[in-house]
Amino acid sequence: MSALLGTISVLVALGAAIALTIQGWRAAARSDGPATIRLRTPVLVLLVAAVASLLVLEAALLGDDFSLEYVANHHAAATPLLYTVASAWGALEGSIVLWGVVLAGATWLVSRGYSRAPDRLGAGALAVMGLVATFFFALMATVADPFKVCVEAGPASCLAASPLPWAAAVAPPDGAGPNPLLQNHPLMAVHPPMLYLGYVGLTVPFAFAMSALALGQGGVEWLRRSRTSTLVAWSFLTVGITLGGLWAYEVLSWGGYWAWDPVENASLLPWLMATAFLHSAVVQERRGMLQAWNFVLVIAAFSLTILGTFLTRSGVVASVHSFTQSAIGPVLLGFLVVVLSASLGLFAARAHLVASAPRLESLASREGAFLLNNLLLSVFALVVLVGTLYPLLVEAFSGAEVGVGAPFFNRLTVPLAFGLLLTMGVGPVTPWRLARGAVVWARIRTPLRVGLAAGAVLVLTGTRNGWVVGAVMLSTFVVAVIVRHLWVTSRARAAKLGVSRRKAALDVVAGDSGYWGGQLSHIGVALAAVGLAAAANLATHAEVDLVPGDTASFAGYELTYLTPFLLNEPNRTVTGATIVVERDSEIVSELQPRINEYPGTGAGIVTPAVHSSLRGDVYLTLTRIDAGGITLEMDTTPAVWLIWLGGLVAASGGAFSTVVRRLAQRPASTEPARV
Amino acid sequence: MSERLRRWVAGLVTATMAAVVAIGLITAPSSEASRAEAIGSRIKCPVCQGEAIADSPAELAGSMMALVEERVAQGWSDQQIIDAFVASYGEWILLDPPLAPATALLWLIPAAGVAIGLLAAMRRRRVAPPVEDEAADAARAPEPRQAPS
Numbered sequence: 001m002s003a004l005l006g007t008i009s010v011l012v013a014l015g016a017a018i019a020l021t022i023q024g025w026r027a028a029a030r031s032d033g034p035a036t037i038r039l040r041t042p043v044l045v046l047l048v049a050a051v052a053s054l055l056v057l058e059a060a061l062l063g064d065d066f067s068l069e070y071v072a073n074h075h076a077a078a079t080p081l082l083y084t085v086a087s088a089w090g091a092l093e094g095s096i097v098l099w100g101v102v103l104a105g106a107t108w109l110v111s112r113g114y115s116r117a118p119d120r121l122g123a124g125a126l127a128v129m130g131l132v133a134t135f136f137f138a139l140m141a142t143v144a145d146p147f148k149v150c151v152e153a154g155p156a157s158c159l160a161a162s163p164l165p166w167a168a169a170v171a172p173p174d175g176a177g178p179n180p181l182l183q184n185h186p187l188m189a190v191h192p193p194m195l196y197l198g199y200v201g202l203t204v205p206f207a208f209a210m211s212a213l214a215l216g217q218g219g220v221e222w223l224r225r226s227r228t229s230t231l232v233a234w235s236f237l238t239v240g241i242t243l244g245g246l247w248a249y250e251v252l253s254w255g256g257y258w259a260w261d262p263v264e265n266a267s268l269l270p271w272l273m274a275t276a277f278l279h280s281a282v283v284q285e286r287r288g289m290l291q292a293w294n295f296v297l298v299i300a301a302f303s304l305t306i307l308g309t310f311l312t313r314s315g316v317v318a319s320v321h322s323f324t325q326s327a328i329g330p331v332l333l334g335f336l337v338v339v340l341s342a343s344l345g346l347f348a349a350r351a352h353l354v355a356s357a358p359r360l361e362s363l364a365s366r367e368g369a370f371l372l373n374n375l376l377l378s379v380f381a382l383v384v385l386v387g388t389l390y391p392l393l394v395e396a397f398s399g400a401e402v403g404v405g406a407p408f409f410n411r412l413t414v415p416l417a418f419g420l421l422l423t424m425g426v427g428p429v430t431p432w433r434l435a436r437g438a439v440v441w442a443r444i445r446t447p448l449r450v451g452l453a454a455g456a457v458l459v460l461t462g463t464r465n466g467w468v469v470g471a472v473m474l475s476t477f478v479v480a481v482i483v484r485h486l487w488v489t490s491r492a493r494a495a496k497l498g499v500s501r502r503k504a505a506l507d508v509v510a511g512d513s514g515y516w517g518g519q520l521s522h523i524g525v526a527l528a529a530v531g532l533a534a535a536a537n538l539a540t541h542a543e544v545d546l547v548p549g550d551t552a553s554f555a556g557y558e559l560t561y562l563t564p565f566l567l568n569e570p571n572r573t574v575t576g577a578t579i580v581v582e583r584d585s586e587i588v589s590e591l592q593p594r595i596n597e598y599p600g601t602g603a604g605i606v607t608p609a610v611h612s613s614l615r616g617d618v619y620l621t622l623t624r625i626d627a628g629g630i631t632l633e634m635d636t637t638p639a640v641w642l643i644w645l646g647g648l649v650a651a652s653g654g655a656f657s658t659v660v661r662r663l664a665q666r667p668a669s670t671e672p673a674r675v
Numbered sequence: 676m677s678e679r680l681r682r683w684v685a686g687l688v689t690a691t692m693a694a695v696v697a698i699g700l701i702t703a704p705s706s707e708a709s710r711a712e713a714i715g716s717r718i719k720c721p722v723c724q725g726e727a728i729a730d731s732p733a734e735l736a737g738s739m740m741a742l743v744e745e746r747v748a749q750g751w752s753d754q755q756i757i758d759a760f761v762a763s764y765g766e767w768i769l770l771d772p773p774l775a776p777a778t779a780l781l782w783l784i785p786a787a788g789v790a791i792g793l794l795a796a797m798r799r800r801r802v803a804p805p806v807e808d809e810a811a812d813a814a815r816a817p818e819p820r821q822a823p824s
Contacts, residue, residue: 256730259726259730363796363797368796371796372796375789375792375793375796378788378792379785379788379789379792382784382785382788383785386780386781386784386785387781390778390780390781394777398777400767400777401767402766402767402772402777402778402781403719403766403767403768403769403770403772404770404771404772404781405719405727405770405771406716406727406770407716407717407727407770407771408770408771408772408781411771412785449685449688449689449692452689452692452693452696453692455692455696456691456692456695456696456699459695459696459699459700460695460699464699464700464702464703464704465703466700466703469696469699469700473696541712543737606732621732623732633732
């Protein structure tokens with residue numbers, strides 16, 4: 001039953017996507033004429049059918065319907081509720097279903113801004129969304145079919161399946177359960193959907209860019225209409241990446257949060273491009289420059305999301321994120337090639353129509369700062385891309401193994417990151433067109449001193465790591481510039497209009513929500529930069545063997561090993577050690593690092609236990625537990641919470657701009673009546 | 676006079692803070708532990724997936740790390756320790772490959788990216804060079820609306 005309903009909803013969605021592509025294209029191709037072409041209908045059908053496919057999958061998972069191959073191989077009767085729900089995107093086929101739902105939602109959002117022919121730009125964008133949706137639903141209907149029927153059952157898995165929904169189903173008595181790593185932390189339910197909202201949201205600016213190119217319609221309209229989607233997508237991507245780091249930190253037991261793993265890099269690449277685009281879009285809006293470059297950025301951001309999808313789902317990289325199957329790999333690679341050649345070909349053919357008039361008067365200007373920002377972000381992305389793909393390509397062509405790891409990325413990206421911080425401090429207070437040195441200096445002089453003071457305090461209190469001191473000074477400078485700018489502008493406004501300071505400040509912020517939302521994001525990035533520098537340079541590590549009753553001293557803490565414990569949970573067996581953490585003879589925490597064993601999956605999953613505090617984290621990992629006692633790995637990471645906080649603050653800047661702009665637009669809305 | 680004094684004091688305070696930071700960082704001690712950690716983070720753990728021996732909980736990584744610590748204590752230089760590992764395992768043991776024919780592109784592509792980006796930014800500049808004339812300058816760039824600070 002689920003197989004039939006699921007397959008039908010996928011096919012209906014596929015049909016709607018194809019119809020949307022054709023109808024959208026027809027509506028975009030005609031410059032006038034009566035508006036007889038309806039686009040809302042296929043969009044609604046697409047949305048409903050996509051949501052239905054996810055609901056059918058969830059229902060099958062919740063109802064333990066092991067006659068579906070997907071459920072039999074990625075779910076077990078004993079899987080807890082949260083991980084059962086999350087299993088819908090925990091494996092390859094299901095992840096494409098979630099992708100399809102988000103894409104249908106994005107398409108629906110675009111269609112809300114579409115107001116009948118002759119809105120050719122909107123119609124063209126909907127056609128492109130339809131085309132991308134066609135691809136993903138075609139995947140679900142063919143190589144990544146989540147609704148295959150199990151026709152040969154093993155004891156706890158499905159051995160063979162048929163794509164035909166009416167095939168005679170054989171249900172195994174129980175399923176294999178999710179990948180152990182994916183049922184080990186509740187963030188599994190949040191991190192992937194956040195990332196997908198980000199990835200898929202980047203389809204919208206791409207769709208508008210392709211439409212504008214195909215129609216030869218330059219100008220800011222395509223930017224304006226994709227701006228909300230881009231900002232929302234960027235915010236979700238920021239949250240997704242941050243939560244991914246948090247998840248890695250709490251699950252992967254090596255005390256880190258970012259390993260320059262190819263798949264992590266694949267999520268960072270579109271983020272970098274989208275960040276560059278958000279900045280250069282401002283230049284196009286304000287000064288009419290950089291349009292061609294913006295097309296390049298949007299194409300790059302979208303292509304990189306497809307590249308990331310390919311890397312995770314083709315099995316070319318070995319990583320915790322990789323799905324194991326590979327039949328879908330060549331198809332995704334083919335799609336990437338098509339996207340790249342079609343979009344770049346279109347861009348080359350139409351570049352002369354959309355090239356903006358050169359208007360840069362001086363590099364010493366806000367425009368120049370934006371150019372520098374774009375250069376740094378693009379080179380950053382290039383380094384990450386080359387470092388990620390190079391070992392794969394060398395190995396594919398010559399068989400040689402080239403190790404490209406964290407030291408390579410750190411060596412090249414850390415200087416770029418410091419450059420970005422500096423630009424982030426100076427750029428937002430640099431005048432447009434032509435900035436005279438004295439003007440800029442007056443605006444950054446005091447913040448520079450504040451940054452220097454922060455550095456001096458840090459050195460005097462004993463932190464003498466150059467990277468940390470540098471990051472703290474630059475980040476303090478960035479924040480001080482923003483605070484000073486708000487202070488000065490609101491003071492001027494209060495004096496001019498005779499209103500209170502507080503009201504003036506609120507008016508200033510609400511009056512330019514794009515700018516101030518951006519500054520909020522900058523504060524988040526500055527916070528994260530301090531956390532990253534501290535975690536990378538000030539962490540300490542030690543290893544100790546303990547028997548019950550032993551106490552170890554570590555980084556100012558006393559750790560006492562009380563007792564081992566064994567828990568039999570429905571879906572796993574937990575072996576762990578209870579450890580009391582004391583500081584200055586006061587108990588601050590009781591930690592239980594553990595090894596979780598899931599039946600039938602081989603080695604146990606080493607799960608760390610973390611005591612978090614503002615001062616720093618105590619991070620304990622069990623590497624051995626037997627009759628002779630335990631081996632305990634101890635890590636402290638100072639200020640790691642700043643990374644999570646910074647990521648969330650950065651994302652909230654994007655949300656702030658979006659929400660305030662919406663609210664400000666509402667009363668003065670002149671949008672035509674909707675169809 | 677008081678304005679001059681104020682500036683003078685501000686400059687002195689700034690210079691003192693800068694000196695504190697500079698001296699504090701230059702004289703910062705580098706411990707053997709942090710040296711071993713730095714070397715260990717450049718060497719790949721042979722039995723892991725792209726992890727450094729400094730980070731990996733694997734047994735082999737632990738014993739390789741112990742070797743690094745021993746060599747550091749014996750007074751070997753960073754390069755000598757790295758070279759010894761390359762001699763016994765091969766180039767692939769390094770997580771940051773040195774500049775060599777097989778890895779040249781890895782370092783050259785980002786460098787080329789920087790060069791192209793800079794050239795493109797510079798080329799844009801030729802379009803309307805700013806006039807070095809006070810009056811035209813003022814007309815072109817009106818005073819910012821922000822109040823003077």
